[in-house]
Amino acid sequence: MKPFTMNVIQIIQNIPEGRVMTYGQIAELAGSRRAARQVVRILHSLSRKHRLPWHRVVNAKGEIAIAEEESRMLQILYLNGEGVEVDAEGRVDLEAYRYHPASVAD
DNA sequence: AGTGTGACTTGGG
DNA sequence: ACCCAAGCCACAC
Numbered sequence: 001m002k003p004f005t006m007n008v009i010q011i012i013q014n015i016p017e018g019r020v021m022t023y024g025q026i027a028e029l030a031g032s033r034r035a036a037r038q039v040v041r042i043l044h045s046l047s048r049k050h051r052l053p054w055h056r057v058v059n060a061k062g063e064i065a066i067a068e069e070e071s072r073m074l075q076i077l078y079l080n081g082e083g084v085e086v087d088a089e090g091r092v093d094l095e096a097y098r099y100h101p102a103s104v105a106d
Numbered sequence: 107a108g109t110g111t112g113a114c115t116t117g118g119g
Numbered sequence: 120a121c122c123c124a125a126g127c128c129a130c131a132c
Binding site for chain 2 (some may be wrong): 022023024026028033034035036037039040043044054057058059060061064065066067068071072075
């Protein structure tokens with residue numbers, strides 16, 4: 001498995017409850033600033049296998065990025081359950097909830 | 107091999 | 120704050 005992929009998995013696993021990160025932020029921390037779409041793919045394909053807290057990942061505007069209704073609702077439910085407020089537009093306050101790790105923790 | 111496709115991002119207006 | 124156009128890059132067909 002590529003280092004980038006492993007970093008992404010690790011970073012996502014390390015997002016604490018009640019905090020969120022954006023795709024671009026994760027990509028940059030994992031070593032490739034323009035790989036936000038790869039983060040998406042990794043999340044989509046490996047979240048189950050690696051027990052990733054996929055619901056703590058939102059886009060650069062703080063919006064729930066999922067279109068599919070069921071998963072979207074689930075994500076909002078999980079976030080609310082951790083104390084993260086999601087508005088009617090499906091947006092969270094990045095200023096308040098964004099997680100800023102200094103580096104990839106091993 | 108060529109083309110289309112995103113749970114994206116950024117910069118400009 | 121919102122909308123749009125370009126850029127991006129691995130992967131599926």
